[in-house]
Amino acid sequence: xxxxxxxxxxxxxxxxxxxxxxxxxxxxxxxxxxxxxxxxxxxxxxxxxxxxxxxxxxxxxxxxxxxxxxxxxxxxxxxxxxxxxxxxxxxxxxxxxxxxxxxxxxxxxxxxxxx
Amino acid sequence: xxxxxxxxxxxxxxxxxxxxxxxxxxxxxxxxxxxxxxxxxxxxxxxxxxxxxxxxxxxxxxxxxxxxxxxxxxxxxxxxxxxxxxxxxxxxxxxxxxxxxxxxxxxxxxxxx
Numbered sequence: 001x002x003x004x005x006x007x008x009x010x011x012x013x014x015x016x017x018x019x020x021x022x023x024x025x026x027x028x029x030x031x032x033x034x035x036x037x038x039x040x041x042x043x044x045x046x047x048x049x050x051x052x053x054x055x056x057x058x059x060x061x062x063x064x065x066x067x068x069x070x071x072x073x074x075x076x077x078x079x080x081x082x083x084x085x086x087x088x089x090x091x092x093x094x095x096x097x098x099x100x101x102x103x104x105x106x107x108x109x110x111x112x113x114x115x
Numbered sequence: 116x117x118x119x120x121x122x123x124x125x126x127x128x129x130x131x132x133x134x135x136x137x138x139x140x141x142x143x144x145x146x147x148x149x150x151x152x153x154x155x156x157x158x159x160x161x162x163x164x165x166x167x168x169x170x171x172x173x174x175x176x177x178x179x180x181x182x183x184x185x186x187x188x189x190x191x192x193x194x195x196x197x198x199x200x201x202x203x204x205x206x207x208x209x210x211x212x213x214x215x216x217x218x219x220x221x222x223x224x225x226x227x228x
Contacts, residue, residue, distance in 0.1 A: 035216075041220050102166070102210075
C-alpha cells in the first residue's frame with residue numbers, strides 16, 4: 001500500500017479550458033473525499049463518495065465541476081471552462097468507514113494554475 | 116453550521132520554547148476533533164485526534180484536550196524543535212454528516228535554532 005496518489009501534481013491551463021484530475025485512494029478504503037485549498041487557507045470540502053455513490057456536494061461545487069468514482073475505486077474531478085478563481089490545490093483523501101481510527105489519509109494534491 | 120477558528124500565524128519560536136496554538140469550534144451534533152500538520156512540500160498528515168469530551172490526543176510530544184465546556188482543542192508542546200516548523204490545521208468532523216472535515220485556516224509555525 002503506497003497511500004493516496006493524485007495525478008497530475010501540477011497543471012497549468014488557460015482560462016476556458018477543461019481539466020481533469022485523478023485520485024487513487026488506499027485500496028481498501030470505501031470513502032473518498034475531495035477538498036480545495038487556496039493559499040493561506042485551510043482545505044474546504046467539495047464532495048465525497050462512499051464506494052461509487054456520490055453522497056454530498058458542497059455549495060462550492062458549481063455546475064462546472066463534476067466528480068465521479070466508477071466502480072468505487074479511483075475518482076476523477078473535472079472542471080469545465082476553468083476560471084482564474086479555480087486556481088488552488090485540489091486534495092483527495094480516503095477513509096475506511098467504520099475503522100477505529102476514522103482517519104482520513106490525504107494525497108499530495110494537484111496544484112492548478114489558471115492563466 | 117460547523118466551523119473552526121484557530122489563532123493566526125505566523126508563530127515564531129526559539130527551539131525548546133513552549134508552544135500553544137489555540138483552536139475553538141462550533142458544531143451541530145457531536146464532533147470529533149483533529150490536528151493535521153503540513154510540513155513544507157508534503158501533504159497533510161494527521162497529528163492527533165480526540166473523539167469525545169475530555170479526551171486527550173497526543174503524538175510526537177504534542178497534546179490537545181477536547182474541552183466541550185469551552186468548545187476548544189488547543190495544541191500544546193512543551194519543547195519545540197526546528198523540525199516542528201510546519202503549518203498546523205485544526206479540524207472537526209461529525210460522523211452523521213458524512214465525516215467530512217471542516218478545517219481552520221491554519222497556523223504557520225517557524226522554530227529558530
